[in-house]
Amino acid sequence: MHETKLNKKGLALQEKFAFHLKPIYSPNLRRKLLSESIAEEMSKKSSEKDDCNADIEQINERIEETELGLKILLSSLKVNENANTVLNDNGKAKIRLPEIPLPEFSGKIAEFANFKNQFTNLISNNDQLSDSQKLYYLRASLKGEAKLLESSSDNFQSLFKALSDRYENQRQLIDSHVLELINYDKILNESAKELRALMDCVNKNMRALIRSLKYEQNKLSDVMLINIILQKIDRESRKQFELSLTTAEIPTFDILMKFLEKRSSLLDSINRIPNSKMINRNTVCIK
Numbered sequence: 001m002h003e004t005k006l007n008k009k010g011l012a013l014q015e016k017f018a019f020h021l022k023p024i025y026s027p028n029l030r031r032k033l034l035s036e037s038i039a040e041e042m043s044k045k046s047s048e049k050d051d052c053n054a055d056i057e058q059i060n061e062r063i064e065e066t067e068l069g070l071k072i073l074l075s076s077l078k079v080n081e082n083a084n085t086v087l088n089d090n091g092k093a094k095i096r097l098p099e100i101p102l103p104e105f106s107g108k109i110a111e112f113a114n115f116k117n118q119f120t121n122l123i124s125n126n127d128q129l130s131d132s133q134k135l136y137y138l139r140a141s142l143k144g145e146a147k148l149l150e151s152s153s154d155n156f157q158s159l160f161k162a163l164s165d166r167y168e169n170q171r172q173l174i175d176s177h178v179l180e181l182i183n184y185d186k187i188l189n190e191s192a193k194e195l196r197a198l199m200d201c202v203n204k205n206m207r208a209l210i211r212s213l214k215y216e217q218n219k220l221s222d223v224m225l226i227n228i229i230l231q232k233i234d235r236e237s238r239k240q241f242e243l244s245l246t247t248a249e250i251p252t253f254d255i256l257m258k259f260l261e262k263r264s265s266l267l268d269s270i271n272r273i274p275n276s277k278m279i280n281r282n283t284v285c286i287k
Helices: 002-012 027-083 109-124 131-141 156-167 170-182 192-212 219-232 235-244 253-271
Strands: 085-087 093-095
Touching (some): 109 131, 170 219, 192 219, 192 253
16 A cells, blocks of 8 residues: 555656656656655745745734834824823813923113013012022023023012013113114115115114003104104115105104005015016006
8 A cells, every 4th residue: 555655746846857757767766756856846845835934924923013113103192192181170181381491681771571470470570499409590591681680589579570671661661762863874785675674673662662561652752763764774775765755844753664564465476576677666556
């Protein structure tokens, strides 16, 4: 029976092992060689199967490592999401906003009012902070000349009062805002950027004088401001402003500011036109 099985396998493999059928081999020798060939073939298949199993094991290990990495990544994302989410009084989730940095003050008198307002809201009115903590934050906020200021006592209230006494001088504040307008450099050439910078300077100082110092804007102040501003803008812009006036009446401050806004927008538009299509700026009049 063993011989029959071998013969059947030999017939199945006769194309690959045809040399075993040659008559030069005796039946016993042929059977022996055939058995050795089959054993060698089975050994190769077993080795290939082992290699295949090893590859499958490596693939399974990689899959497990990938799954574990994904679980860790998802877990870390949930932790970060929970860290940035807090509950409000109603139990609803809300996003935690970035921390607000401390305001800084370097000793410029025109900037003290804004600094004092921000520091009071963030630190001075915070009941959860002790006086020592408030003093630490105040010293950390002071830069430059203001950092050198000394007070009579080494506590928060004393230092904060010393700052207010030095930098809340009404006369110096007024001088600072007015002089910033008067000493503003004249615009030599047409420039939308420089016109906007001049308008920002005017609005900032006017806001400080009106809101912080409680001064009122009237016709007299408008006349003074208009003449100061006209001395600062470039020659062509001033010419176009005069051409835009249809009566001999004195224009208001708002009319001048609206003109400068339109003028800066026009200059931006002209600068975006290719050189081949440039128009003569001197022929442009804003009405």
